[in-house]
Amino acid sequence: MAQSLSIVQKAGIGLGALFCVTVLWGAVQPREEPPYDPVKAHHEHPEQIVWSHNGIGNLGVTGTFDRAQLQRGFQVYRQVCSACHSINRVAFRDLEALGYGEEQVKVIASEYEVADVDSDGEPTTRPATPADKFPLVYPNEAAARAAQGGAYPPDLSLITKARHDGTNYVRSLLLGYRDEVPEDFAKPDTLWYNPWFASLAIAMPQPLIPDAEQVEYTDGTPMTVENYATDVAAFLTWTAEPKLENRKETGLAAIGFLIIMTFLGYLSYKKIWRDVKKGKPA
Numbered sequence: 001m002a003q004s005l006s007i008v009q010k011a012g013i014g015l016g017a018l019f020c021v022t023v024l025w026g027a028v029q030p031r032e033e034p035p036y037d038p039v040k041a042h043h044e045h046p047e048q049i050v051w052s053h054n055g056i057g058n059l060g061v062t063g064t065f066d067r068a069q070l071q072r073g074f075q076v077y078r079q080v081c082s083a084c085h086s087i088n089r090v091a092f093r094d095l096e097a098l099g100y101g102e103e104q105v106k107v108i109a110s111e112y113e114v115a116d117v118d119s120d121g122e123p124t125t126r127p128a129t130p131a132d133k134f135p136l137v138y139p140n141e142a143a144a145r146a147a148q149g150g151a152y153p154p155d156l157s158l159i160t161k162a163r164h165d166g167t168n169y170v171r172s173l174l175l176g177y178r179d180e181v182p183e184d185f186a187k188p189d190t191l192w193y194n195p196w197f198a199s200l201a202i203a204m205p206q207p208l209i210p211d212a213e214q215v216e217y218t219d220g221t222p223m224t225v226e227n228y229a230t231d232v233a234a235f236l237t238w239t240a241e242p243k244l245e246n247r248k249e250t251g252l253a254a255i256g257f258l259i260i261m262t263f264l265g266y267l268s269y270k271k272i273w274r275d276v277k278k279g280k281p282a
């Protein structure tokens, strides 16, 4: 039966065999262990929890913000985080999306001072209006570092987008302070041990202290550090993507539209080709 193989075919088979042998050989080689790195070994991944803005199945396809939670988170931000961190990309009037009325926003804004110039062009400050953005805590990075012992507390407006799995990360970071430092990790004395922070040693002192009831919740939500951390993480998700709900709605509407159009397209295909398929003359 067999016609003898051509030289090209033989070369091809040979090459293929050589390739297979090389791959197998590579697969059974012992792997070189990367050198032990205590930072990698002790680093923790954010705890995954269910968020209303992640919608059905926590998948992130659908979802809406929990307004009451955002308001509580804003309260935590205002009473704790705002001592060091700005949210300079958020305007006071944006807060109406959290369910505050126009008057309430005016009152909140008036509690902040923003930079302005007087009629002589001299720099001055005045109470903020709803059109202003949240002011910076420090006028510039150098001033911030000088006040924070060399560390820079970043603006938090976009932090949940700037970190992988940002919402869960911020929550875990806030709950992640640990007293016991692993023996093989040399923590600088001026920093705090937090295995959720990339370098494990963070310059931010623990902002949320267990059992201290730092923030007074008025809606009956238990005043635990877990709730504070969760609520402020949700709030910072909103500051980073205030239009999250619109994006999801538009996406779902577009998918619905495409599904309907696909169905209509299929029906018209059936109709146009019906006679041709039956073998009738066109």
Ligand code: HEC
Residues within 6 Å of the ligand: 076, 077, 080, 081, 082, 083, 084, 085, 148, 151, 152, 153, 154, 156, 159, 163, 170, 173, 174, 197, 198, 201, 202, 203, 204, 205, 207, 208, 232
């Ligand atoms: C006493 C000042 C202070 C307070 C209060 C404070 N922070 Fe910080 N925060 C810092 C400093 C300083 C850093 C920079 C840490 C570093 O680079 O080691 C930081 C960093 C961060 C980071 C960035 C971590 C990263 O991955 O880079 C987040 C997120 C954060 N803080 C959230 C918060 C939240 C939320 C609150 C309120 C619950 C808060 N902080 C309260 C000083 C503060």
